[in-house]
Amino acid sequence: MLYSPIKFRNVELKNRWVMSPMCMYSCENGVANDFHFVHYGSRAQGGTGLLVVEASGVESKGRITNHCMGIWNDEQAAELQKIVEFVHKNSDSKIGIQIAHAGRKGSTWENKQISLQEGWETVAPSAIPYHPTERIPHVLTVDEIKEQVQNFKNAAKRAVNAGFDVVEIHGAHGYLIHQFLSPLSNVRTDEYGGSFEKRIRFLLEIVDAVNEELNEYVALFVRISGTEYAENGWDIDDSVELAKILKDHNVDLVDVSSGGNIHGAKISVFDGYQVPFSSAVKNQANVKTGAVGLITKTEQAEEILQNNEADLIFVAREILRNPYLAVQGSFEMNEESFFPHQYLRAKISS
Numbered sequence: 445m446l447y448s449p450i451k452f453r454n455v456e457l458k459n460r461w462v463m464s465p466m467c468m469y470s471c472e473n474g475v476a477n478d479f480h481f482v483h484y485g486s487r488a489q490g491g492t493g494l495l496v497v498e499a500s501g502v503e504s505k506g507r508i509t510n511h512c513m514g515i516w517n518d519e520q521a522a523e524l525q526k527i528v529e530f531v532h533k534n535s536d537s538k539i540g541i542q543i544a545h546a547g548r549k550g551s552t553w554e555n556k557q558i559s560l561q562e563g564w565e566t567v568a569p570s571a572i573p574y575h576p577t578e579r580i581p582h583v584l585t586v587d588e589i590k591e592q593v594q595n596f597k598n599a600a601k602r603a604v605n606a607g608f609d610v611v612e613i614h615g616a617h618g619y620l621i622h623q624f625l626s627p628l629s630n631v632r633t634d635e636y637g638g639s640f641e642k643r644i645r646f647l648l649e650i651v652d653a654v655n656e657e658l659n660e661y662v663a664l665f666v667r668i669s670g671t672e673y674a675e676n677g678w679d680i681d682d683s684v685e686l687a688k689i690l691k692d693h694n695v696d697l698v699d700v701s702s703g704g705n706i707h708g709a710k711i712s713v714f715d716g717y718q719v720p721f722s723s724a725v726k727n728q729a730n731v732k733t734g735a736v737g738l739i740t741k742t743e744q745a746e747e748i749l750q751n752n753e754a755d756l757i758f759v760a761r762e763i764l765r766n767p768y769l770a771v772q773g774s775f776e777m778n779e780e781s782f783f784p785h786q787y788l789r790a791k792i793s794s
């Protein structure tokens with residue numbers, strides 16, 4: 445199963461391992477450099493079915509830090525394209541990019557808000573900072589919300605032109621889209637706040653706008669937080685309802701993470717701790733899902749798939765430790781998988 449292919453639109457992944465998006469905080473002006481080339485290139489050499497490039501700001505203020513990746517201009521897209529071309533030419537991996545806006549969680553460094561001079565005025569659905577000591581974010585007007593939708597659309601267009609196979613919209617971890625979804629961070633009284641339908645509207649507008657730029661060769665994923673672990677907050681039932689609607693809006697996979705919107709929320713973390721959220725979304729909304737969070741072993745990943753709890757396995761920290769996770773797993777399971785032809789003399793079975 446782990447080494448069986450799966451198709452999203454016309455994008456076929458060779459196996460179910462996904463390099464989960466991970467900010468590397470190593471860009472200047474949002475532009476990828478040699479580090480990123482090697483970083484993503486080596487995970488492709490490691491046989492990963494799909495790489496998802498880190499959260500990339502759809503505008504400068506959409507970044508978490510001054511050193512986050514961006515995809516709001518042509519220079520950024522041109523450097524990303526080099527990575528995409530390397531991956532396509534030298535491996536069996538597909539490559540996607542996560543497009544993101546940090547909203548009220550932007551303008552930080554090492555998880556602390558930085559000054560207005562060094563950073564920027566953050567934006568949000570409502571005048572509620574993430575932490576009480578932080579500056580109150582600017583409340584987006586309806587016109588500004590439409591501009592943000594357009595920013596996501598433009599980013600998707602650049603991603604398609606750069607050759608990416610997947611676009612993932614970052615709707616999780618307390619960033620701008622999640623801030624709209626949650627009744628705890630969105631107390632608007634206009635058409636973007638209040639009821640569940642109104643709070644999901646921003647995301648749906650983004651999904652529709654992004655889909656206008658995609659085609660049958662570029663699939664659309666959305667990452668959500670399955671729950672935010674807070675009373676009266678966004679929860680797993682909301683996620684299931686949202687996933688049903690996302691499916692109707694031609695989203696190909698829901699990547700189910702959790703948390704990030706409520707400072708100090710109590711989260712119990714253990715192996716595979718977010719798998720039940722993926723399972724609930726997959727089985728109750730009947731959509732394809734990705735599971736993520738402390739999935740580090742081949743056997744564990746295989747079991748999640750066999751139990752019908754997810755369709756893809758997203759791995760973050762373990763693939764930093766071991767870029768060859770997917771190749772190694774194929775040896776363990778005696779499965780055929782990509783192995784760089786230059787390295788064939790090291791193939792365990794030969």
Ligand SMILES: Cc1cc2nc3c(=O)[nH]c(=O)nc-3n(C[C@H](O)[C@H](O)[C@H](O)COP(=O)(O)O)c2cc1C
Binds near residue numbers: 701
């Ligand atoms: C260094 C680092 C950067 C991350 N950056 C992102 C990101 O850009 N977008 C995102 O959705 N999640 C991000 N995450 C979360 C991971 O994608 C993943 O969901 C989380 O680490 C749990 O998976 P793991 O237990 O395999 O590490 C990041 C995690 C790490 C460790």
